[in-house]
Amino acid sequence: MRRAFLLLCLMILPSLWAADAPPKADPPAPPAPPKGWKEFSPKDKSFSVWLPDKGGKRTERERTIIVKRTRIRVNVASVKPNDGPTYSASTYIFPPAFLLKIPKQERIEIIRDAFIKEVTGKITAEEEIKLDVWPGREYMIQTGQGMCRLRVFASGSRMYQAVVTGTEKEVESTDAKTFLDSYKLPKPLDGVKADATTPAGKAPPGAVKVIPGDAYAFLAEAVKDKRVADLDIRGFTLTKSTYRDLPPEGAILIGLQVCEGKFLGYSVVDGIRPIYRTKKGEKLGEWRGTKSDDPVIIKAKPGYVVAGMTVRAGLGLNGLSLTYMKMDKGKLDEKDRYKSHWVGGTEGNAPAESGGHGIIIIGITGHLNDVKKACSVGLITALSPEG
Numbered sequence: 001m002r003r004a005f006l007l008l009c010l011m012i013l014p015s016l017w018a019a020d021a022p023p024k025a026d027p028p029a030p031p032a033p034p035k036g037w038k039e040f041s042p043k044d045k046s047f048s049v050w051l052p053d054k055g056g057k058r059t060e061r062e063r064t065i066i067v068k069r070t071r072i073r074v075n076v077a078s079v080k081p082n083d084g085p086t087y088s089a090s091t092y093i094f095p096p097a098f099l100l101k102i103p104k105q106e107r108i109e110i111i112r113d114a115f116i117k118e119v120t121g122k123i124t125a126e127e128e129i130k131l132d133v134w135p136g137r138e139y140m141i142q143t144g145q146g147m148c149r150l151r152v153f154a155s156g157s158r159m160y161q162a163v164v165t166g167t168e169k170e171v172e173s174t175d176a177k178t179f180l181d182s183y184k185l186p187k188p189l190d191g192v193k194a195d196a197t198t199p200a201g202k203a204p205p206g207a208v209k210v211i212p213g214d215a216y217a218f219l220a221e222a223v224k225d226k227r228v229a230d231l232d233i234r235g236f237t238l239t240k241s242t243y244r245d246l247p248p249e250g251a252i253l254i255g256l257q258v259c260e261g262k263f264l265g266y267s268v269v270d271g272i273r274p275i276y277r278t279k280k281g282e283k284l285g286e287w288r289g290t291k292s293d294d295p296v297i298i299k300a301k302p303g304y305v306v307a308g309m310t311v312r313a314g315l316g317l318n319g320l321s322l323t324y325m326k327m328d329k330g331k332l333d334e335k336d337r338y339k340s341h342w343v344g345g346t347e348g349n350a351p352a353e354s355g356g357h358g359i360i361i362i363g364i365t366g367h368l369n370d371v372k373k374a375c376s377v378g379l380i381t382a383l384s385p386e387g
Contacts, residue, residue, distance in 0.1 A: 034178065042077050046091040047160055049077075050182035052175065056081035067110055070094075085166025087179050092159040093370060104154040108137050111152045111159045119143045119165075134160075134185060140171070147171045151180055155238065160185060206383040207231075207359040211330035216279040219362055220250030222382040229383055230365050232354030235313035235376030239367045245285040246363035246380055251276035253306040253361045253379070255299030256322065257284070258343045259292035261373070267345040269317035270373045274364050275299055288366065289374030298340040300324040307332055308356030309379060310339070312346060316375040319344030323356055334358040355379045 033039050033050040041048045042060060051058075058079045065072050078088035092111060102110075116123070121141040129136045129151065136153035149171040153160040162183045164176040207229065211218050222228060223246055259271035271289030275282065275297075298321070300306060308323035319342055326336040354377075355361060363380035 033182070037178065037182075039182075040077060042075055042089075042091070046075065046158065046185075047089060048182075048184045049087075049089050049162065050179060051077075051079045051087055052081050052084070052179075054081045054084075065114060067114060085164050085170040085173075085176060088163050088165070089183060090161040090163075092161065094159065104135055107154045107159055108135075108152045111161060112137070112139060112150070115148075115150060115152075115161070115163070116141060119148060121148060131183070131185060149176060149180070151183070153185065155185060158238075207357070208382045208384050209331065209358050209360070211360060213330075215252070215330050216250040218250070219252070219360075219382055220248065223248050223250065223362070225385075227383040227385065228362070228380055230378050230380055232309075232352075233366060233376050233378030234309075234311035234352050234354055235317050235366065235374075236315045236369065237367050237376050239369055239375060241368040241370075241372070242366065243288045243368060243374075244363070244365045244380075245274050245288065246365075247276055247278065247283065247285070249278060251278045251283060251362060252327070253363065254282075254304075255297065255306065255340075256343075256364075257287075257292070257295035257297055258320075259287070259290045259295055260344055261290065263316075266347050267319070269320060269344040272317075272364070272374055272377060277305065285364070288364070289368060289372065296343050298322050298343060303327065304338075305332070306355075306361050306379075307334075307337065307358065308361075309354040309377070310351050311354060311377060312344070312349060312351050313376065314347075314349055316369065316373065317344065317377060318347050320377070325358070332358045332360070355381075 036053055037050045038053045039048055040051045056079060060077045063074050063076065065074055073093040075091045075093070076088060077090075078086060080086045119141065121143040123139050124142050125140040127138050129138050131153050134153045134155045136151055139150045139152075141148040141150055146166055147168045149164045151162045162180055164171045164179060170176065208222070228246065253274055254277045255275035257273040257275065258269055261268050261270035271287055271291055273287045273295065274285035276285065277283075300322075301324075303326055304324040305327045306322050307325035309320060310323065311320045312318040321342045322340040324338055324340070325332040325334060327333075359381045361379050362382050364377060365380055366377040367375050369375040
């Protein structure tokens with residue numbers, strides 16, 4: 001009897017504690033623009049900023065500038081009130097390959113110098129600043145017509161600029177600070193949207209290591225039910241353009257066709273095309289990135305499948321190789337493995353591993369840069385019904 005009473009208490013007390021606990025507070029709402037201001041985002045949603053709503057001239061346009069013999073696309077939004085300074089915000093979109101060996105601070109200097117050349121100005125003061133996780137710099141620039149207060153931020157293959165132009169008093173005013181401090185960038189993309197995700201270097205919970213019964217029927221069902229997960233996407237992932245190759249009939253990745261390219265004299269990977277084994281035999285996926293009529297082929301020998309990948313990347317895919325494991329009775333033998341030869345170059349960041357956990361690989365995913373070349377690659381695996 002006493003034991004039953006204690007068990008009852010243990011069941012009731014957590015409920016009482018939960019009832020007495022204060023409710024969780026809702027996350028704070030983002031600040032609203034002050035009276036007389038409106039939030040603005042350009043068509044590509046690359047940033048948001050508060051602009052004064054006090055009449056005047058408002059423009060949004062796209063133009064092209066030449067930097068180091070490279071064409072750079074610039075999206076500009078500006079407003080010139082009937083009285084007061086001019087406010088403008090811009091996005092500079094660089095070809096990722098152009099930035100491959102340019103540090104972020106030097107990228108900021110490139111935008112600064114282009115701006116100074118355009119306004120024929122001279123820097124009178126500068127300081128290092130930061131916007132969330134993005135490094136930046138603020139400059140006070142004297143021109144023949146007055147002053148400019150310029151902020152520049154670096155993020156991936158894009159540079160961002162916010163500037164107030166007017167008298168010295170205007171660029172140091174409360175309105176100027178309101179405009180500059182309201183400037184926001186989108187949160188970094190950390191991979192392709194997937195049905196499930198996993199931290200780099202770890203196998204997803206429930207990832208299939210043993211396929212029961214008919215392997216291809218099982219994998220087709222997993223794809224249909226969206227029991228799949230992306231893992232270990234390596235390379236440049238801050239682009240909006242993504243790809244995802246996942247055969248609906250159920251397939252196992254056995255290799256890649258690779259389009260090699262050149263950047264600054266070095267070999268790089270510009271495009272990839274998956275090679276699968278299906279119930280009906282070998283099948284090719286779609287080209288992701290640049291196509292090749294004479295691709296480099298890396299493919300597992302009979303009885304083996306792709307179990308992982310090694311990637312060197314920076315702002316693009318510099319080079320890669322595949323890891324194969326023997327597959328027998330729906331299971332990979334982690335002790336029986338070998339690697340393909342290396343494709344592409346050996347420059348860039350240190351090699352990073354994808355997969356290699358003895359799980360079944362059924363597709364690839366990643367990102368494309370602004371010129372539609374593959375700039376990241378990851379693997380897709382299946383999840384068990386219980387996963």
